[in-house]
Amino acid sequence: MMVSTTKSKGLPKASGAVKKAVGSYGKDKEALIQVLLDLQAVFGWLPPGVLREVSEQLDVPVVQVYRIASYYKAFSLQPRGRHIIKVCMGTACQVRRSPQLLNTISAVLKMKPCETSTDGRFTLETVNCLGCCAMGPVVAIDDVYHSNPSTADLQKVFESAE
Amino acid sequence: MTVELQIDGKEVRAEEGITILEAAREAGIAIPTLCYHTELMPHGTCRICSVEVETRGRMRTVVSCGCSVEQGMVVKTRSPRIDRIRKTLIELLAPTTAVDGELGGQMKKLAREYGADTHRFESRFRDRPTRCILCGQCVRYCDEVVGEHAIGFMGRGVDRRAVFFPEKAKACVTCQACFNLCPTGKIPSETDFVVFDGFSVDDYLAGEL
Numbered sequence: 097m098m099v100s101t102t103k104s105k106g107l108p109k110a111s112g113a114v115k116k117a118v119g120s121y122g123k124d125k126e127a128l129i130q131v132l133l134d135l136q137a138v139f140g141w142l143p144p145g146v147l148r149e150v151s152e153q154l155d156v157p158v159v160q161v162y163r164i165a166s167y168y169k170a171f172s173l174q175p176r177g178r179h180i181i182k183v184c185m186g187t188a189c190q191v192r193r194s195p196q197l198l199n200t201i202s203a204v205l206k207m208k209p210c211e212t213s214t215d216g217r218f219t220l221e222t223v224n225c226l227g228c229c230a231m232g233p234v235v236a237i238d239d240v241y242h243s244n245p246s247t248a249d250l251q252k253v254f255e256s257a258e
Numbered sequence: 259m260t261v262e263l264q265i266d267g268k269e270v271r272a273e274e275g276i277t278i279l280e281a282a283r284e285a286g287i288a289i290p291t292l293c294y295h296t297e298l299m300p301h302g303t304c305r306i307c308s309v310e311v312e313t314r315g316r317m318r319t320v321v322s323c324g325c326s327v328e329q330g331m332v333v334k335t336r337s338p339r340i341d342r343i344r345k346t347l348i349e350l351l352a353p354t355t356a357v358d359g360e361l362g363g364q365m366k367k368l369a370r371e372y373g374a375d376t377h378r379f380e381s382r383f384r385d386r387p388t389r390c391i392l393c394g395q396c397v398r399y400c401d402e403v404v405g406e407h408a409i410g411f412m413g414r415g416v417d418r419r420a421v422f423f424p425e426k427a428k429a430c431v432t433c434q435a436c437f438n439l440c441p442t443g444k445i446p447s448e449t450d451f452v453v454f455d456g457f458s459v460d461d462y463l464a465g466e467l
């Protein structure tokens with residue numbers, strides 16, 4: 097379950113979640129990336145308070161926690177919506193008109209790529225290959241892959257997303 | 259154990275395991291560096307210390323700060339090829355380090371010495387100049403020697419930045435060890451010792467760096 101981004105700001109919550117994540121790897125410093133992945137799954141992104149907790153509880157300098165968190169694309173240091181839309185901009189999808197698909201989604205949701213909607217519902221991202229080029233152009237919405245969806249298909253999916 | 263090698267035609271005896279750079283310096287031969295520091299682990303990112311090395315009749319270019327001496331090595335610290343490499347490296351770094359078209363600190367000296375055209379790549383440089391060449395001396399000195407971990411790298415590739423963590427930087431007011439290390443002069447001229455306005459993790463997160 098995703099925790100809404102506004103709720104995740106409360107620090108006691110952060111420390112509890114971090115304690116659980118850190119504990120499940122036996123407080124092993126080497127598990128930093130795993131811990132961050134788990135927390136990213138809980139909060140949807142990595143808020144500053146969470147990163148500082150990780151640094152304290154894992155006894156790793158906060159500099160290092162940030163370096164790792166800002167290095168990998170799997171982590172987000174900015175708040176993200178409850179639903180993540182990833183439009184593939186890989187070569188195969190480009191050729192099959194993924195830019196148009198992106199434009200359509202942008203227009204339907206009235207938001208630009210890399211943005212999170214103000215109501216915290218959606219984040220629109222571009223990625224470089226989802227690994228299923230034959231299905232292109234592909235968009236993954238909450239990890240469900242849609243092959244060349246029509247505007248009506250998209251609208252239906254977006255409407256059903258809380 | 260010592261090994262014998264030749265650096266710029268001079269016969270040199272050096273302790274086994276030390277780097278070419280260290281052996282050269284002991285022999286009084288200067289090699290320019292931008293990311294090397296005697297108290298830190300070799301980093302090997304700036305490549306300015308490149309030299310020509312001949313072993314068993316084969317010539318190659320290596321970074322002298324990260325390559326150990328070997329028996330019978332023939333090292334050339336200056337040659338047309340080496341000079342060209344250094345000149346080009348400075349030219350590539352120039353657009354991001356120049357302030358109002360002027361280089362500062364160590365970079366300025368090197369540019370003059372190698373006759374670098376500091377405007378050569380200007381027209382192809384589209385980013386905002388960060389004035390940082392990512393040599394990592396500040397970051398590594400704070401980690402390895404001072405132990406405060408007050409400054410670190412964030413991001414990757416062209417988005418990589420050195421940023422201060424103000425809450426860790428209480429010691430900076432009196433330490434300032436990294437101020438003199440920065441080869442571009444960025445740190446001394448852009449830090450305010452306290453909140454690191456425009457140089458902090460919060461500025462990075464706000465997308466302002």
Ligand code: SF4
Pocket residue numbers: 389390391392393394395396397420439440441442443444445
């Ligand atoms: S701020 Fe200066 S010392 Fe630090 S990495 Fe950048 S150029 Fe090197």
Ligand code: FES
Pocket residue numbers: 184185186187188189190224225226227228229230232234
């Ligand atoms: S290019 Fe889009 S899935 Fe590979």
Ligand code: FES
Pocket residue numbers: 290291292293294301302303304305306307308321322323324
């Ligand atoms: S000093 Fe050797 S690579 Fe920078």
